[in-house]
Amino acid sequence: MFDFFWNLGSFILALGILVAIHEYGHFWVARKMGVKVLRFSIGFGKPLIKWHDKYNTEYVIAAIPLGGYVKMLDERIDEVPQNQRHLSFNAKSVQARIAIVAAGPMANFLFAIFALAAMYMVGVQSVKPVVGSVTEGSRAEQAGIMPSQHIIKIGDDDITTWQDATFALMSSLGEESVEVTVRDKNLQARIKTLNLDGWKLDQQDVPPLSSLGIVPFRPQATLTIAAVTENSAAKQADLKVNDTILAVNGETISSWQQLVNLITQSANKSLQFSVKRQDSIKSITVTPQSRLDNSGIEQGFLGVAPVVQQWPEGYVETRQYGPLDSIVRGTKETWRLITLSFDMIGNLITGQVSVKNLSGPVGIAVGAGTSVSYGLVAFLSFLALISVNLGVFNLLPLPVLDGGHLMYYIIELFRKKPVSEKTQEFGFKVGALLLIFLTCFALFNDVSRL
Numbered sequence: 001m002f003d004f005f006w007n008l009g010s011f012i013l014a015l016g017i018l019v020a021i022h023e024y025g026h027f028w029v030a031r032k033m034g035v036k037v038l039r040f041s042i043g044f045g046k047p048l049i050k051w052h053d054k055y056n057t058e059y060v061i062a063a064i065p066l067g068g069y070v071k072m073l074d075e076r077i078d079e080v081p082q083n084q085r086h087l088s089f090n091a092k093s094v095q096a097r098i099a100i101v102a103a104g105p106m107a108n109f110l111f112a113i114f115a116l117a118a119m120y121m122v123g124v125q126s127v128k129p130v131v132g133s134v135t136e137g138s139r140a141e142q143a144g145i146m147p148s149q150h151i152i153k154i155g156d157d158d159i160t161t162w163q164d165a166t167f168a169l170m171s172s173l174g175e176e177s178v179e180v181t182v183r184d185k186n187l188q189a190r191i192k193t194l195n196l197d198g199w200k201l202d203q204q205d206v207p208p209l210s211s212l213g214i215v216p217f218r219p220q221a222t223l224t225i226a227a228v229t230e231n232s233a234a235k236q237a238d239l240k241v242n243d244t245i246l247a248v249n250g251e252t253i254s255s256w257q258q259l260v261n262l263i264t265q266s267a268n269k270s271l272q273f274s275v276k277r278q279d280s281i282k283s284i285t286v287t288p289q290s291r292l293d294n295s296g297i298e299q300g301f302l303g304v305a306p307v308v309q310q311w312p313e314g315y316v317e318t319r320q321y322g323p324l325d326s327i328v329r330g331t332k333e334t335w336r337l338i339t340l341s342f343d344m345i346g347n348l349i350t351g352q353v354s355v356k357n358l359s360g361p362v363g364i365a366v367g368a369g370t371s372v373s374y375g376l377v378a379f380l381s382f383l384a385l386i387s388v389n390l391g392v393f394n395l396l397p398l399p400v401l402d403g404g405h406l407m408y409y410i411i412e413l414f415r416k417k418p419v420s421e422k423t424q425e426f427g428f429k430v431g432a433l434l435l436i437f438l439t440c441f442a443l444f445n446d447v448s449r450l
Contacts, residue, residue, distance in 0.1 A: 008058070014382065014383060016065060019043075020042055022105070022108050022110060023040060023042065023068045023070050024068045025103035025107025026101070026119050029103035033099065033100055034087060035072050036073040036084065036088070037071070037073075039057065039059075039060060039071040040057060040058070041068050042060070043061060043062030043068060044064040044066065045062050045064040046063045047061070048063055049061040062201055074089045094409050094412050098409045099404060100446070101405045102181030108393070109388065109391050111222060111383075112382075112384040113334045114327075114330065115380045115381075115387065116326075116333050117323070120325070120329050121321065122320070123377070124320070125316060125318045125319075126161040126162075126316070126318075127161065127315060127316055128160075128161075128316070128317070129159055129160075129161060129162045130149070131147050132147060132151050132215045133215040133220055134147060134216035135213035135215065138213020138214075139195050140194065140212050140213035143180065143195065144192050145180065145182060145211065149183065149184055149219075151181070152181050152183050152189065153169075153181035154181075158400075162342075164218055166207070166209060169209070169212065170201075170344065172196055173200075173343070174345050174350070175196050177194060177195050177196050178196055179194075180192045180194050199212070218308075219308050219309040219312075220255075220309050221256035221309075223246070223253060223256060225241055225242065225244075225307070226304075226305050226306055227304065228241060231303075232289065232301070232302065232304070233286055233396055234302050237285060237286040239273070239299075240277065240284065242326040246275060247273075247274040248272065249272050256306050263300045263301070264299045265300065266290070266300040267288055268289075268300075269287065272285055272286075273285070273286050282345050337384070337388040338388055341388060399424065399428045408424060
């Protein structure tokens with residue numbers, strides 16, 4: 001229950017910030033263009049808080065935190081007095097209307113730049129992209145990529161983190177192959193050709209690296225217990241922190257993964273654990289609880305976490321930059337996120353990325369809650385990513401979105417006359433139906449992941 005309210009609160013905070021930034025972009029440019037703004041609303045539905053400024057603009061924080069809007073004076077919607085017609089949105093030039101509509105997504109992109117810049121000034125901890133293992137028979141194994149190799153370049157992109165590697169591979173979707181430059185233990189650089197022909201992201205919740213057979217290096221988990229979950233099978237059996245698991249049903253346990261595999265296959269089955277507690281060996285009977293995985297398959301669950309070995313020296317580094325360098329890096333990273341987002345939309349259309357990967361409000365809420373719990377740097381990174389996605393999504397040429405309005409105004413710019421009201425109305429209906437369908441599909445994906 002705590003997780004639910006934590007995620008909900010984080011979701012409202014994150015979405016509130018991003019919606020306010022987006023709508024403020026429209027608001028600020030509208031004012032600069034001489035358009036009278038009637039209402040600035042964060043959220044929909046019943047107003048919870050409202051006030052007015054000296055220009056008689058109403059500011060509203062409403063009950064449903066799933067968006068917002070800026071209501072401007074517009075003769076197409078309301079009757080406008082003769083002496084205020086020059087202040088209406090529809091009376092402005094097409095160039096001014098384009099600027100006002102485009103300002104929302106642009107504000108999201110600017111916010112992403114400064115959020116990432118702030119993140120870089122605080123300091124970003126990153127892990128060197130060293131291969132931990134390679135899946136047998138995978139594309140990575142066929143390319144000759146081996147454990148302990150350090151990935152330093154993919155295509156034309158220099159790689160310093162696993163996030164860099166993931167983004168570079170996702171940008172290569174649709175290509176026949178990509179060159180991966182690795183450095184071995186002898187510091188020798190070698191170029192491997194990774195075959196991407198027919199590669200698709202068509203499995204839900206399978207990361208790009210995993211789908212290619214690359215498993216990042218992680219410090220080994222020991223068999224010593226670091227934490228025990230309340231009300232779990234481990235807690236009920238009286239397993240304790242600092243216990244070391246030696247054997248299960250007489251079978252010696254040599255790795256944490258071996259234990260995980262055994263527990264997963266033993267839902268509601270009684271197991272005899274041999275554990276070392278301080279200087280004595282104890283025999284403890286444990287019955288793993290049952291739960292369903294994402295595919296609806298029953299699995300055993302013990303409820304413990306292991307003590308993990310320390311990272312090798314030099315594998316983890318904190319990158320921190322001054323204000324100017326941070327803004328430059330924030331700009332480059334935002335541009336990369338924008339281009340990657342458009343690439344992913346194209347890949348969704350062509351089928352190279354499965355629509356099962358779409359996430360809706362629930363997915364965003366879980367991501368927000370997780371990032372907030374990890375601290376300021378993770379939350380800033382999450383805000384930047386969602387802000388870019390919000391900006392890109394609003395630029396799609398669906399008539400109910402900013403991109404649809406821009407499409408109509410650009411057509412008007414070239415035709416020298418507006419698109420007919422009948423055509424616009426039909427477009428808005430089609431766009432609304434498509435948007436509802438996408439939202440429902442994303443929500444379905446969210447629920448299927450719970």
